Amino acid sequence: MNSRKLLSETRRTFPATKVHCQQPSRILIVDVTSPSWTNTCSVLSEALENTLCLACSLTGPCRVPLLSLYVVQNQQECLLPFTQVKENFARIQACISELRSLPREGCFPQGGNGVVQAVQDGLQQFKQYSRHAAAGGSANSSVEITILTSQSGKEMVKQLEKKLKDVDLVCLRRIQAIEVLKRDFLEPEDVEQCMPAEEPSSNDIAILGMDIDVQTIEDNVISLEMLFKTWLHDYGTEREHLQLLLPSGGFSHATAPKTTLMCLKCDLQERLLDPALLSGTADGTMRAADFNSPCQMAAWPATVLYKLRVVKALKSEGVCESVLYGLPFIIKPTSCWQLDWDELETNQHSFHALCHSLLKRKWMLLAKREPQNTSPNWNIVVHSYYIIVPSDSATLLLKAVAIRELLLPSTFPALLAEHPERVHGLIESALNSLEVEVAYNPLHLKSNLYKYLKSMLYKPLHRQQAQPRDQRPERHQPKQHQSRVKATVAPLLMAPSPVQVFRPAGVRRDSCERSLLPKE
Numbered sequence: 001m002n003s004r005k006l007l008s009e010t011r012r013t014f015p016a017t018k019v020h021c022q023q024p025s026r027i028l029i030v031d032v033t034s035p036s037w038t039n040t041c042s043v044l045s046e047a048l049e050n051t052l053c054l055a056c057s058l059t060g061p062c063r064v065p066l067l068s069l070y071v072v073q074n075q076q077e078c079l080l081p082f083t084q085v086k087e088n089f090a091r092i093q094a095c096i097s098e099l100r101s102l103p104r105e106g107c108f109p110q111g112g113n114g115v116v117q118a119v120q121d122g123l124q125q126f127k128q129y130s131r132h133a134a135a136g137g138s139a140n141s142s143v144e145i146t147i148l149t150s151q152s153g154k155e156m157v158k159q160l161e162k163k164l165k166d167v168d169l170v171c172l173r174r175i176q177a178i179e180v181l182k183r184d185f186l187e188p189e190d191v192e193q194c195m196p197a198e199e200p201s202s203n204d205i206a207i208l209g210m211d212i213d214v215q216t217i218e219d220n221v222i223s224l225e226m227l228f229k230t231w232l233h234d235y236g237t238e239r240e241h242l243q244l245l246l247p248s249g250g251f252s253h254a255t256a257p258k259t260t261l262m263c264l265k266c267d268l269q270e271r272l273l274d275p276a277l278l279s280g281t282a283d284g285t286m287r288a289a290d291f292n293s294p295c296q297m298a299a300w301p302a303t304v305l306y307k308l309r310v311v312k313a314l315k316s317e318g319v320c321e322s323v324l325y326g327l328p329f330i331i332k333p334t335s336c337w338q339l340d341w342d343e344l345e346t347n348q349h350s351f352h353a354l355c356h357s358l359l360k361r362k363w364m365l366l367a368k369r370e371p372q373n374t375s376p377n378w379n380i381v382v383h384s385y386y387i388i389v390p391s392d393s394a395t396l397l398l399k400a401v402a403i404r405e406l407l408l409p410s411t412f413p414a415l416l417a418e419h420p421e422r423v424h425g426l427i428e429s430a431l432n433s434l435e436v437e438v439a440y441n442p443l444h445l446k447s448n449l450y451k452y453l454k455s456m457l458y459k460p461l462h463r464q465q466a467q468p469r470d471q472r473p474e475r476h477q478p479k480q481h482q483s484r485v486k487a488t489v490a491p492l493l494m495a496p497s498p499v500q501v502f503r504p505a506g507v508r509r510d511s512c513e514r515s516l517l518p519k520e
Contacts, residue, residue: 022236024173025066025082025143027122031115032071032102034150036182040219044148045100047224052092053453055085055232058277062086063232066129066143068122069095071102076118082129089457115147115156116163119175126171142173146227153179153214160212173235174211178227180219222443233269240265240334244367244388245309246354261309264354265339265347268297268306268398269330278453297329297369297386297400307370308386314364319387322410323402331388331396351394358390366401 028048034040055064062085069080080095126143149156156177217223234241248260297306333351334344358365365388371381389397 022234022238023061023063023065024235025068025126026064026231027068027070027119027126027143027145029070029072029076029115029118029122029145029147030099031147031149031151032073033114034180036150036180036219037102039182040148040150040180041100041102043219043221044224045096047221048228049093049096049454050221050225050450051228051231052085053089053450053457054229054273056087056089056092056457057453058232058273060277067092068125069099070118070122071099072114072118073102074114076114076121078121078125082125089454093454093458113159113163115149115151116159119145119147119160119164120167123167123169123172127168130171141171143171144174144176145172146176146178148178148180150180153177153216157212157214174213176213176215179214179216180224181216182219232273237335237337239305239338240336241268242266242306242308242331244331245307245370247310262350264351265334265336266331266351267334267336269332271328271330271397274327297384297398304372308367308388309370310365310367310388312366313361314366314387316362316364316389319364319401323407324387324399325402326400329398331398332394355390355394355396359392364389 030044032041052064052067055062064085066082067080067085068078068082071077071079079098080092083091085092122145123143130141147156156179160175160177215227217227242265244264244266246262246264248262333348336344339347357363367386367388369384369386371383383403385401385403387399387401389399391397
């Protein structure tokens with residue numbers, strides 16, 4: 001079977017028009033017939049609750065618009081019909097509590113077609129929901145299905161291929177078949193080796209005109225949490241997010257026309273969640289920054305096509321980390337479905353060649369952001385500049401760099417050549433008492449962020465206030481429930497960072513989270 005052809009045909013099944021929400025709806029199918037369900041139940045529930053409390057707290061368009069949850073016992077059961085995630089955390093939390101209360105291992109026999117039946121039922125429910133939503137003026141055109149099971153991923157694919165061959169799969173973007181394995185002794189620093197890949201891997205299987213992603217992960221909170229956090233990424237593939245403009249290499253530096261440019265089409269991906277997006281009202285009516293600002297870029301939501309023109313190359317050792325600011329973004333070759341395969345392949349090869357050349361030369365790139373609006377009404381254009389950093393992976397790092405107007409004067413006094421031995425001894429003693437780690441791992445730090453967000457999101461219905469007797473409803477009249485008060489979330493310092501590692505040039509693999517740029 002020609003997987004390349006099938007994938008190409010699948011890309012073209014998505015509509016070319018702008019839809020209301022490009023994020024896919026989610027169907028989570030949990031196979032509770034696993035022999036290790038006792039352990040998996042608790043870690044799965046915690047990981048799912050943690051991720052969904054983030055999804056409910058982030059301002060802006062909801063990153064997980066709709067969620068449905070199935071469990072497979074003797075037969076499939078829908079614990080949560082399609083529900084809008086935003087402002088429904090209490091209902092989602094009740095569903096997760098029900099998941100926790102399911103009987104433990106040994107209560108249900110393994111095998112059967114319960115998972116496949118849940119897939120079929122979920123697709124049918126999504127089509128019905130979509131028709132109802134379209135009639136109401138909203139639209140969500142695609143769905144992704146995640147299956148958590150202890151069965152072999154390959155066997156699961158065979159079952160799906162056999163049972164779904166006559167089912168309409170136009171709305172189905174992808175199926176993830178996740179084989180959850182039990183590992184009794186797993187250190188946090190080993191988690192990276194078993195993390196779910198963010199990009200399609202060699203285990204991706206194309207059948208039935210759509211993708212089935214087969215993965216294997218450990219049954220611990222961190223691994224499952226990172227799996228669910230992939231839902232928070234931008235899944236819009238209508239167009240590229242960023243155009244990286246390089247001077248054409250067909251001319252010498254002196255004779256090259258300024259209008260001759262080579263364009264690399266790229267996508268932007270968040271490296272971590274912006275803590276500022278956890279501030280404001282829970283319904284997303286406030287934002288911490290104006291994305292129309294000339295000094296602000298955003299990977300979410302990807303509503304703007306950015307253009308960065310490379311103006312200079314910089315020696316890696318010549319960039320001071322103190323002049324970099326803002327959140328980092330990861331640049332990848334685009335996966336825009338509107339490009340044909342030849343253009344996608346050429347663009348990807350060009351991107352990889354750029355990464356290799358920058359690593360070999362030990363260079364970074366200085367790029368200027370092109371203005372979004374070229375209308376004559378814009379008399380003054382404010383330019384922002386960015387540093388593009390290579391790594392030993394097929395990605396680039398993008399960070400904003402200071403310009404003259406933003407830079408404040410600073411003095412850096414030289415270190416004293418001599419200092420009292422008594423003071424030196426005290427400092428050395430203090431440093432010697434510290435625990436030393438080879439690399440910084442964000443998974444080792446907890447900030448109680450999840451607990452705080454859950455406490456703010458879960459607001460039970462308020463008791464009715466006492467009313468005067470003449471205003472009380474008659475006994476036969478139903479009581480009216482007061483609406484839930486919208487929760488507000490205070491600004492937080494730092495959201496937990498994903499464990500996927502961006503390694504700059506010259507940094508060893510064992511130092512996964514070292515400083516991304518050399519200091520002055």
